[in-house]
Amino acid sequence: AQKITQTQPGMFVQEKEAVTLDCTYDTSDQSYGLFWYKQPSSGEMIFLIYQGSYDEQNATEGRYSLNFQKARKSANLVISASQLGDSAMYFCAMREGQKGGGGSNYKLTFGKGTLLTVNP
C-alpha cells in the first residue's frame, strides 16, 4: 500500500482564488511528521510547511496552511490567494522514524505529486 497518496495529478486555479491539494497517508507510527514541498520547473524542492503528529493546531506559513485531520489520515495543503508563481509540482511527504541522540534519524516518503497551474 502506498504510504502517501496524492489523488490529483493536476489542478487548475484562477489567480487570487484559494486551492486545496489533497494528501492522505498511511502509517502505524504514533510519532510522525508531514511535509509539503513545492518543485518549480527548475527542479529545486522548496519547503513549504510542516505538521507534527502531536501538533494540535493546524500549521500555517503565510498563504499556506495545512488541514490536518489525524483520524482520517489526511494532510491537505491549502493555498490562499493563488499567484502565478505558485504554478509548480507540489509534493506531500511523511517522516517516520525514531529520534536519535543529536538529531533525527529519518527518511522522507513522498507522494507522486500534484501539478498546480494558476491561470491569470
Next chain:
Amino acid sequence: KAGVTQTPRYLIKTRGQQVTLSCSPISGHRSVSWYQQTPGQGLQFLFEYFSETQRNKGNFPGRFSGRQFSNSRSEMNVSTLELGDSALYLCASSPGGSEQFFGPGTRLTVL
C-alpha cells in the same frame, strides 16, 4: 547563510561508467540525505548520513553508495551505470530537527 549546493548540476555519462555526485549542506547541518527522482518512480530515498555514519538506507542496489566527510559534505557514487539511472538526484540537509532543505539537484543522463 548559503543553501545546499550540489555539483555538478548536469552530467552525461554512458552505460557502464561510474559517477560521483557531491553535496555541501548548509553550514552547521550534520544530516545529509540523498533522493532519486524519476518520472516513473517519483522521489525515492537513497540514504541518509549523520556525522559520517550511514543511518538509513533505501531499497537501491549496491551500485549506489555514499559517504560523508568530517565537514558534513557528502558524496554519492553510482558504479556501472544503467540507462535507468538517468534521474534528478537531490540532496537534502537537516539541522537535526523536522525540516529538510534541498539543493538544486544534479541531473544525470545515461546514454
